Amino acid sequence: MKEYQHIKDAFKKAKGERSNWNTMYQVLGEFISQIKQDFEGQPAKGEFLTDEIFDSTGTFAAHNSASAMVGMLWPGSAKQAIEITMPDDMEESTELATFYEEMSKKVHRHMDDPKANLALALDEYMLDQVIFGTSGVGVEKGEESKLLYSPYGVKELYIDEGKGGKVNKIWLFYEWNVGRVVAEYKIENVSEKVRKLYENNNLNDTVKILHAIGPRKERKAEKGKLSMPFESIHLEFDDCHLLKEDGFEELPISIARLHKLNYEKMGRGFGQFALPDIREANALRESIIIATEKALNMPQGVLDDGIMGSGYVDTSANAITVFNASSRVGNTPPIFDIGSPPNVAIAEKRLEELKQTISQHFNIDRLIDFNNDTQMTFGEAQIRDQIRTASLAGLFGRQIAEVFTPLIARTVNILWRDGEFGVVPGSLGEKELLAEGKEALPFPDAILKRLEDGEDVYNITYKSKAANASKAEEYIGILDILSFSIQAMQVDPSVAKRIDLHEGLKNMAKIRGLPVGILRQDDKVEALLKQEQEQQKQMQMLQMAESATKSADQAASADQKMANV
Secondary structure, three states, X not given: OHHHHXXXXXXXXXXXXXXXXXXXXXXXXXXXXXOOOOOOOOOOOOOOOOOOOOOOHHHHHHHHHHHHHHHHHOOOOHHHHEEEEOOOOOOOOHHHHHHHHHHHHHHHHHHOOHHHOHHHHHHHHHHHHHHHOEEEEEEEEOOOOOEEEEEEOOOOEEEEEOHHHOEEEEEEEEEEEHHHHHHHHOHHHOOHHHHHHHHOOOOOOEEEEEEEEEEOOOOOOOOOHHHOOEEEEEEEOOOOEEEEEEEEOOOOEEEEEOEOOOOOOOOEOHHHXXXXXXXXXXXXXXXXXXXXXXXXXXXXXXEEOXXXXXXXXXXXXXXXXXXXXXXXXXXXXXXXXXXXXXXXXHHHHHHHHHHHHHHHHOOHHHHOOOOOOOOOOHHHHHHHHHHHHHOOHHHHHHHHHHXXXXXXXXXXXXXXXOOOOOEOOOOHHHHHHHHOOOOOOEOOHHHHHHHHHOOOXXXXXXOOHHHHHOOHHHHHHHHHHHHHHHHHHHHOHHHHHOOOHHHHHHHHHHHHOOOOOOOOOHHHHHHHHHHHHHHHHHHHHHHHHHHHHHHHXXXXXXXXXXXHO
């Protein structure tokens, strides 16, 4: 269809710009990933392309690096990683604290649902990230779960940037068999060509599919998916046949680049920086294998009375070469080794150096601290850990900004639009929930006011070690000042008027991502203080009454004594 030809043309341009990267990706796939090796050509299914790979140091380092990074960015579950909190400029109250606490619990439950596939998506995304430098994670509504997360690797991913160098256009290119295309888009939506292939039972014939996502230039409807700010177009690539048109409120896939040059769109991973050492290690390992085999089975020579047949001396492992006996010198035995055993130790030492360098390329020394050489106190260990973690702040910051924050925001927004957290009274969402027989809880008044004013209604607070890396200095600074102020109060009690310990505790809790509910909100603290003041006042009044009664009793007793006199 000519209407969608511009989408195909834009993809071809993006594909052409990325073509220079495919040779590098192919090498990275062979030497490190050992899985994604089809950037240039299409290998047969089940074909192994590791015949020339002799060393797996790069593969091992990549998997360790990816696992460690996921562990520091997303430690096990959403509950351990994030809290949904109120915006900083909102006035705190127990009602709002309860609302955001329940909101966090629902986000945690849906993200941690095994059927949502988040753990697997993060693992695959991060492995591509450290090797190739570009990958992403998407989230949509699921069928078996409320949400469904999917990883997107550099193989099928093509991107373009918008303002500020942020990814704003995404093309996904697949080659699917006819059976999958029909199952995905339904028989009534595919082209006549694909329909005939399906009806003739040619289910394994491949069809090229292009999925384009980007900002919508003009709305095609007043409301609904065709009015949303991001359009989603699914095409049969060859003839631009429209399979599906959709829309999103926000970009459904979050793309990160591990390292990126300003004038490039694709990222660069640890694998690209480590590749020279990985290739040398591979060649060295092959040489060690050959040398070890030769040392174990030295080539031998035998003497013969005839003339040596070919004039060629075979020095490979376990080889036998026949020599003319007339060349025998002294007491040379009839069977002897040719040459000296190879010095494998030199090569092994160099290989160990390369292993260390490759591990450093993948930041294994900073991500995983196995230092057992130096005995340290608990405080020294903490300082070392803080320095190590702080050195990774920039690396983690890009992942949080480009993938985790947009991904979590879209997750929250999907649940918000589905009425998981509450509804606006009288809205269509409330009517739909009531029609389905579900409870429609109204938002607190403070939330409704911010929605009317178009202001943000939530913050994402990270609790992971990676997020705390950038906040470590602030946390330590507050802790140091509070500790010093307590000592200073002993010298000058007026310092107490300078320090607000309540605000200090609140800020430290916010930095550490303390779960809502552990610290009491201001209104509850004020109520408790007021109650305590009332109790103290009543106690004082009771004491005064008791004192007055005692004084009256004493006076009466004195009068009685005087009367008796």
